[in-house]
Amino acid sequence: MSMQEAERCGIRIGRRRFLTVGVAAAGAAILPRSAAKATEETEMKPPVGFMTDPIYLRHITGDGHPEHPQRLTAIIDQLKKSGVWKSLQQIPARDATMDQIRAAQDEKYIQTVIRDVKEGRTGLSTGDTVICSDSLAAAIRAVGGVLAAGDAVMSGKVASAFCAVRPPGHHATRSRGMGFCIFNNVAALARYLQKQHKLSRVLIVDWDVHHGNGTQDIFYEDGSVMYFSTHQHPMYPGTGLPEEIGSGKGKGCIINCPLARGSGDREILAAFDEQLLPAAKKFKPEFVIISAGFDARQQDSLGGLNVTDSGFAQLTERVVAIANEFSGGKLVSVLEGGYNLAGLALAAESHVRAMS
Numbered sequence: 001m002s003m004q005e006a007e008r009c010g011i012r013i014g015r016r017r018f019l020t021v022g023v024a025a026a027g028a029a030i031l032p033r034s035a036a037k038a039t040e041e042t043e044m045k046p047p048v049g050f051m052t053d054p055i056y057l058r059h060i061t062g063d064g065h066p067e068h069p070q071r072l073t074a075i076i077d078q079l080k081k082s083g084v085w086k087s088l089q090q091i092p093a094r095d096a097t098m099d100q101i102r103a104a105q106d107e108k109y110i111q112t113v114i115r116d117v118k119e120g121r122t123g124l125s126t127g128d129t130v131i132c133s134d135s136l137a138a139a140i141r142a143v144g145g146v147l148a149a150g151d152a153v154m155s156g157k158v159a160s161a162f163c164a165v166r167p168p169g170h171h172a173t174r175s176r177g178m179g180f181c182i183f184n185n186v187a188a189l190a191r192y193l194q195k196q197h198k199l200s201r202v203l204i205v206d207w208d209v210h211h212g213n214g215t216q217d218i219f220y221e222d223g224s225v226m227y228f229s230t231h232q233h234p235m236y237p238g239t240g241l242p243e244e245i246g247s248g249k250g251k252g253c254i255i256n257c258p259l260a261r262g263s264g265d266r267e268i269l270a271a272f273d274e275q276l277l278p279a280a281k282k283f284k285p286e287f288v289i290i291s292a293g294f295d296a297r298q299q300d301s302l303g304g305l306n307v308t309d310s311g312f313a314q315l316t317e318r319v320v321a322i323a324n325e326f327s328g329g330k331l332v333s334v335l336e337g338g339y340n341l342a343g344l345a346l347a348a349e350s351h352v353r354a355m356s
């Protein structure tokens with residue numbers, strides 16, 4: 001990214017004194033914190049938040065569909081079994097308003113979703129998203145729950161938060177639901193943070209095995225939201241090449257790191273260290289959002305990458321360090337994919353542990 005492109009992205013260079021820990025020089029590894037500092041932070045730090053809602057289980061996709069309600073119950077059961085659950089602060093979900101959804105989706109598309117559900121269709125007329133009679137209600141509360149998690153972080157009630165939501169969102173463009181997604185939850189949160197909490201720069205980090213074409217589409221010409229994605233390529237939906245860098249004010253604020261099938265911890269961590277860290281250092285996000293897709297995990301039923309549970313912990317540590325460095329630790333992670341139930345549950349546990 002050139003200085004000119006950086007300025008178009010709202011990047012301020014040389015106006016902030018760096019903290020002594022966290023993100024080191026561009027491309028370098030993150031320095032370990034001293035034990036004393038870590039202890040001090042642990043004692044003072046608010047808990048990690050967890051947001052989910054029973055209505056997410058009523059988005060029924062049918063037998064044999066990989067994106068099914070048991071995905072959420074598997075995560076919750078694992079967090080309870082492992083003992084992590086009791087350290088989490090529950091965040092109640094709420095319904096998003098239509099205005100909050102309109103921040104990421106076209107009015108015409110929202111009306112299409114309302115009509116498709118009302119007519120009892122089994123799939124969105126825009127593409128490959130299965131729906132049922134409760135799907136609209138679930139999608140509205142998925143957006144609203146994610147916004148509630150954003151509020152909880154902004155208020156300081158929780159240090160950061162994980163949102164176990166369905167339907168997922170990162171394939172939803174402004175005008176089209178696709179790839180199991182109805183409304184783009186992370187895009188709505190980025191816009192909400194800017195409008196409601198007056199933030200200028202938001203970073204979205206997407207490690208789902210699929211490229212988040214919808215999120216990229218929504219912010220392609222924006223410049224105030226940086227979108228970074230690692231994903232398997234070639235793969236659905238086919239977008240996410242390195243030359244897709246944004247345009248206009250958004251030029252340089254879209255960063256795509258396609259990975260070959262079979263890539264694992266080494267390759268994905270290298271992308272984070274060599275591409276995300278220097279970009280984040282220039283962008284200086286005021287809030288960080290993760291599109292947390294655990295279908296990049298080894299043995300996923302749809303993905304072909306080999307990220308381990310330890311790898312997800314290390315990715316989380318990288319993003320937490322960026323949030324600590326630039327955003328006062330403000331971070332919300334939102335579930336996207338992940339289709340091997342046992343693997344999804346273990347990877348999510350590893351991720352949530354590494355957030356605290």
Ligand SMILES: [Zn+2]
Pocket residue numbers: 208209210293295336337338
């Ligand atoms: Zn995915």
